[in-house]
Amino acid sequence: MDPVGEVLARSAVVSISATLIALAIGVALGTALAIARLPGRRPAAAVVNTGMAVPTVVVGLVVALLLWRSGPLGGLDLIYTLRGMVIAQVLIATPLIAGITMAALGALHPDLHDQLIGLGASRRQAVVRLWLEARVPLLAAAMAGFGHAVSEVGAATIVGGNIHGQTQVMTTAIVEGVGRGDFSAAAAYAAVLLGLAFVINALLTSVQQRNSSWARP
Numbered sequence: 001m002d003p004v005g006e007v008l009a010r011s012a013v014v015s016i017s018a019t020l021i022a023l024a025i026g027v028a029l030g031t032a033l034a035i036a037r038l039p040g041r042r043p044a045a046a047v048v049n050t051g052m053a054v055p056t057v058v059v060g061l062v063v064a065l066l067l068w069r070s071g072p073l074g075g076l077d078l079i080y081t082l083r084g085m086v087i088a089q090v091l092i093a094t095p096l097i098a099g100i101t102m103a104a105l106g107a108l109h110p111d112l113h114d115q116l117i118g119l120g121a122s123r124r125q126a127v128v129r130l131w132l133e134a135r136v137p138l139l140a141a142a143m144a145g146f147g148h149a150v151s152e153v154g155a156a157t158i159v160g161g162n163i164h165g166q167t168q169v170m171t172t173a174i175v176e177g178v179g180r181g182d183f184s185a186a187a188a189y190a191a192v193l194l195g196l197a198f199v200i201n202a203l204l205t206s207v208q209q210r211n212s213s214w215a216r217p
Helices: 004-035 041-051 056-067 082-106 112-118 123-133 135-150 154-160 170-179 183-215
Strands: none
Touching: 004 041, 004 082, 004 123, 004 135, 004 170, 004 183, 041 082, 056 082, 056 154, 082 135, 082 154, 112 123, 123 135, 135 183, 154 170, 170 183
16 A cells, blocks of 8 residues: 555645535525526425435546546546546545535525615625525535545545555545455544544634634624
8 A cells, every 4th residue: 555644634735625626616596596596496405405305426427427537528538546546536526515605594584685775785795695694504615525525435435536656545445455455554544534634624613713702792
């Protein structure tokens, strides 16, 4: 297996990149579903909620079929690459973030958006204000999205291939170690993975609690 430092760096790059992209897509999608009065809104919300429960290995299979050299996106040469793994993790984390965002904004006063528009705010300003009002659950969405991405193994194995020196990440290294009977190495990778998850989520939790205290009267 690859050195722990290299594997940790790959895991961090892939998971953090995927989380940031999923946040941009998921928050925008969740916001649209929460406040936009568009036809097909309920079916779209149902699709998002269903996406939260889709097994990650299924997402990995779909992405692999698309990126495979004989697939529709095979010419991009993304199969068995970190970029391909990022795509898979984005698809895994986005429904979760969108669903939490939709629920968080839906819990606000139903007339708040219209009141802000009535007071002269632009649509963009009104949306930003709604995000500020729901900042605590939105930070929870970021934590959930990162946790979903960094702990994923099925899609990472299928799309990345667990190639030493290229696409091996913490979760696939743990699975490989267990498969080889090298439980000490697997435990070491697991400990480092938990450490990475703890550091990122501790930072987000600190920001969340600070924002929560500001929100109190």
